[in-house]
Amino acid sequence: MCCAPAHFEKKGYSMAIDRVFVEDVGKFDGQVITLKGWLYNKRSSGKIWFLLLRDGTGVIQGVVSGNDVSPEVFDLYERLTQESSIIITGQVHGDKRAPGGYELWVKDVRIIQTADDFPITPKEHGTAFLMERRHLWIRSRRQNAILKIRHEIIKAIRDYFDSKKFTLVDAPIFTPAACEGTTTLFETDYFGEKAYLTQSGQLYMEAAAMAFGKVYCFGPTFRAEKSKTRRHLTEFWMVEPEVAYADLNDIMGLAEELIEFIVTRVLENRLELLKILERDLSKLETIKRPFPRIHYDEAAAILKGADTEFVYGSDFGGADETLISNNFDRPVMVYQYPADVKAFYMKNNPDDPSKALCVDVLAPEGYGEIIGGGQREDDLDTLKAKIQKQNLPEEAFDWYLDLRKYGSVPHGGFGLGIERTVGWICGLEHVRETIPFPRLMHRIYP
């Protein structure tokens, strides 16, 4: 309370927040403005030199001429190193030669701090080198664009569910036992007892759906699997809606509407960033409902004769998912996998008990599964039998079974992986660039 800057108290707003940013310079054409940021790059041609200032919202070129500035300012060129923090004042000038349409005719430059040998130069670097310096890498234009698109995607997801009157219900991070029992969990000491980091908020969302009708949670998820692929992180973010009185068809409708909404929003609001990433926009513009819906058997038929080790009755591998999705120009919804390869809480198809009422959404262009979900088992005895069959500790699921004792209804939901969705929309090679500080099997630094 003692430390609030004076201007907060006096005026009720912050000059630091409301100052001019690069993304807004177009509104000030011809005016003299001050920009605060960091030196992205510089070039000299002798009696005139150029600086690129970035401030997180964009990059603008400043033109420094010996005719317009004092000799002291002109000579700052020597001391300006990459990523030095600087405040520049100058006149906004529209110029076709400028990448952003505007440049600044510099009148004054103030160096706040001279950076010492910034390690990430404007030239090429390997991913290992860059990941080791992820805290600095996120300053680069490309990483900046990806993380802003991530923000837009997250905001779109929240806006979608909020507009549909879903209630946000946060699931716990510490959990007493496996939600699914199949995958490896991160174990932690909880006051002398074992606890685990959540691998899904879904079971809690089922409880919440019975309380609020339509709910979603959004948070981090942890998987201790030793997966080293372009699609895996040990810590990733997932949004998990759950709806009471919903069946598999309802869930598929929800999934395709959400995905269409997200892609449309990114195309509307973040086109410039997609261009920085050189994303093939035509691949996103086709993402319109309805999405193809194919039965597991149809997906299996696509793989027949293809070069794959897939055997009917098993789950699809990463290569199989690519083979399937390559047949479509939008996400494909594969439904009713064999019940044996799916989690215990999935409801079986009453007309074909060997299949689960589940759906996976496979993104186009080989980006793989971005959604997994379906209808949940709502019958108490069937659920108990499944828990026993998979050798899960029944006592750990007492509370979950209560949901089937007190007003059980058909219901369902899904989990959407944020990083895979970002990777797909941005057209990236690897999900590690879709999260600010990725956690991978061999990386927990920085």
Add this chain to the structure above:
RNA sequence: UCCGGAGUAGCUCAAUUGGCAGAGCGGGUGGCUGUUAACUACUAGGCUGGGGGUUCAAGUCCCUCCUCCGGAGCCA
């Protein structure tokens, strides 16, 4: 855990059959009034991941360990 690949200058990479360790960028010193990863001249910079072995001679071949990358399984 298994399969494959890589490790050489600060960074990205070359180096023929085992035969003098190289380039671009970055750094340093200069030149240039419209540059867009600016251009340009000169210059410094190396325990070739660690250890062991074969050989007259190893960046190169063999053994071993470490680290990283990609993939499989599993999953979002």
